[in-house]
Amino acid sequence: MTLEEIAKEIGVSKSTVSRALSGKGRIGEKTRNRILEVAKRGEEREEMARTRTVTHNIGVVLPQTFIMEAVFISRTVCSASANRHRCSGTMC
Structure with missing residues (x-):
């Protein structure tokens, strides 16, 4: 103000x-x-x-050829933040 x-x-x-x-x-x-x-x-x-306005969301976009790396990244990020926030991974 x-x-x-x-x-x-x-x-x-x-x-x-x-x-x-x-x-x-x-x-x-x-x-x-x-x-x-x-x-x-x-x-x-x-x-x-x-x-x-704080959401604690993280977005990562990778090409389809990196599908295994995407799974690893998703699990790593979720395990790092699971202690403080609800975590879910979405793969499209």
Whole structure:
């Protein structure tokens, strides 16, 4: 969330938001707390968006002549990641 977005939501200037986040300058306690609350909420939303897009997928494309190597690679990758994630191999 940018300074401008926070300022617009609260109805203050960008410089007021900047001063509140840096802890410098004279700002009313109520305004400072509101700015910090909105900034924290924005960070939480961004973090949720980042973690939602993680898939842990790995894709490998090999020519058909490498079918035995593909089986080996698939088993190797799955065994390496099986401790932390569900793993499945697909051969087409």
